[in-house]
Amino acid sequence: MFRAGLAGLCAMAVALAAGDALAVLVRPAASPVLVVGSLLVDLAPGPVKEFAIRTFGESDKAVLVAVIVALLVPVAFLLGVLAARRPVRASAAAGGLGLVVAALAVTRPAAQAADALPSLAAALAGAILLALPGARPDAAESTDGTGPPRRRFLAAGLGAGVGAVLGDAALRSAVPGPETAAAAPLPDHPARPLPPGTDLKLPGLTPFITPADRFYRVDTALVIPRVDTRSWRLRVHGVRTVELGMGELLRLGLIESDITLTCVSNEVGGRYAGNARWIGVPLATLLARAGIPAGTDQLLSRSHDGWTGGTPVAAVLDGRDAMVAVAMNGVALPPAHGFPARLVVPGLYGFVAATKWVTDLRLTRYADEQAYWTGRGWATDAPVKTMSRIDLPTPFARLRAGPVVVAGVAWAQRRGIAAVEVRADGGPWQLVRLAAVPGADTWRQWTWTWQATPGTHRLEARATDAAGRTQTGRRAAPFPSGAEGWHSVVVTVT
Numbered sequence: 001m002f003r004a005g006l007a008g009l010c011a012m013a014v015a016l017a018a019g020d021a022l023a024v025l026v027r028p029a030a031s032p033v034l035v036v037g038s039l040l041v042d043l044a045p046g047p048v049k050e051f052a053i054r055t056f057g058e059s060d061k062a063v064l065v066a067v068i069v070a071l072l073v074p075v076a077f078l079l080g081v082l083a084a085r086r087p088v089r090a091s092a093a094a095g096g097l098g099l100v101v102a103a104l105a106v107t108r109p110a111a112q113a114a115d116a117l118p119s120l121a122a123a124l125a126g127a128i129l130l131a132l133p134g135a136r137p138d139a140a141e142s143t144d145g146t147g148p149p150r151r152r153f154l155a156a157g158l159g160a161g162v163g164a165v166l167g168d169a170a171l172r173s174a175v176p177g178p179e180t181a182a183a184a185p186l187p188d189h190p191a192r193p194l195p196p197g198t199d200l201k202l203p204g205l206t207p208f209i210t211p212a213d214r215f216y217r218v219d220t221a222l223v224i225p226r227v228d229t230r231s232w233r234l235r236v237h238g239v240r241t242v243e244l245g246m247g248e249l250l251r252l253g254l255i256e257s258d259i260t261l262t263c264v265s266n267e268v269g270g271r272y273a274g275n276a277r278w279i280g281v282p283l284a285t286l287l288a289r290a291g292i293p294a295g296t297d298q299l300l301s302r303s304h305d306g307w308t309g310g311t312p313v314a315a316v317l318d319g320r321d322a323m324v325a326v327a328m329n330g331v332a333l334p335p336a337h338g339f340p341a342r343l344v345v346p347g348l349y350g351f352v353a354a355t356k357w358v359t360d361l362r363l364t365r366y367a368d369e370q371a372y373w374t375g376r377g378w379a380t381d382a383p384v385k386t387m388s389r390i391d392l393p394t395p396f397a398r399l400r401a402g403p404v405v406v407a408g409v410a411w412a413q414r415r416g417i418a419a420v421e422v423r424a425d426g427g428p429w430q431l432v433r434l435a436a437v438p439g440a441d442t443w444r445q446w447t448w449t450w451q452a453t454p455g456t457h458r459l460e461a462r463a464t465d466a467a468g469r470t471q472t473g474r475r476a477a478p479f480p481s482g483a484e485g486w487h488s489v490v491v492t493v494t
């Protein structure tokens, strides 16, 4: 029975590796395990998403794939046991499973017919392998071979399984990722140089500009979409439908602006915020081309992988630097951050306004269509809440008594940060020194010197926006419209 189960595992490994290898060559997102994973991502209720992000952070996708593979182990084992007695049933079951996944693959948003192929290949491979007489240890035992049959059987099965997985991994690392242009277009309206003193350059303090490779990444894509700039098109549906290629888009005129992006799932003190200098075409220019139908209040944007975001039209048109961005920090967008084009709208959380790999914009009404996360219970209107974060000292740091640098970043995009206060052990709030900022749409560094005395202490920070509103100390979870509360750090001073 154990060997029969093991045979099932080997058959499943070969089948999935074959499916994955074909996907790598045809459509990376159509790999059977990833199809199931994407479906689970879409079905997961808001609180589950929150839990996954809180617990696993940016490894959430790897954890999901590992969980699916782990769940497949007993299934494969049972199929192997079944195959020893009823090979036809076992291969029908394996084939059926593959067919179901193939059907799921072609019904995913933005799917193509070819997306069924990897799962069909896996189904076929699984069905054939389970029906092979060699897959049945009893049968293998009765044939006369040179070596001991059991051992030969095990070696062949394991060899095939491990070989297939290794071969697939080798193929994966050999096939290059999407091509991305290194050069960014030059803006027609460049941003002014940063005022002196925006970056206090304190070791351990979040830099003012986040390098792309350290910029947080949040999306539902298990595989980063590969979008070819040459075939990429942006459709804008308003009074008219306007369709643009990359060259035509860039000729509409480019602005450049410093904007801090924030994820609604960011916990108090969390790292899901990043600041970059973006280059792009103003959304207002694009929408004027298409014409804005009377009564529309939502700009529904759709990505290459079928994700949607719903942005208030009023926010896009009120003069802020809302754009279809094509560059980040002076270079083309990295694939993980939306190459070749994404939306950036200052002041709104990413899930309503930062659509990556954008291909389609539609002026519509909130009453008629719901975007991805809003349809799952998250907010409709999602302005970024005022937040401050302590970067220094780090939680549970052990410090020497005397002057200690306390520093961090605070943000209230669109409004701007007017003040940050810090206190120790619930004592009086102390105003801190604020760094310079280029405008109201970025975060702002701050620093303060604390006279630390021996003992365990709790430091807390709170920010006040330029409208005069101070962050509330009442804690709120990220769901459904963003976390609230003061960030605190506990340290030990000796």
Ligand SMILES: Nc1nc2c(c(=O)[nH]1)N[C@H]1C(S)=C(S)[C@@H](COP(=O)(O)O)O[C@H]1N2
Residues within 6 Å of the ligand: 215, 216, 217, 218, 219, 220, 221, 261, 262, 263, 264, 274, 303, 304, 305, 307, 336, 337, 338, 349, 350, 351, 354, 355, 356, 357
């Ligand atoms: N296509 C697509 N765009 C997307 C998302 C997504 O899941 N798919 N997630 C959004 C969310 S929730 C956030 S916070 C931002 C994050 O952008 P970043 O990964 O570049 O930091 O992208 C937004 N754009």
Ligand SMILES: [Mo]
Residues within 6 Å of the ligand: 218, 262, 263, 264, 265, 349, 350, 351
């Ligand atoms: Mo987000």
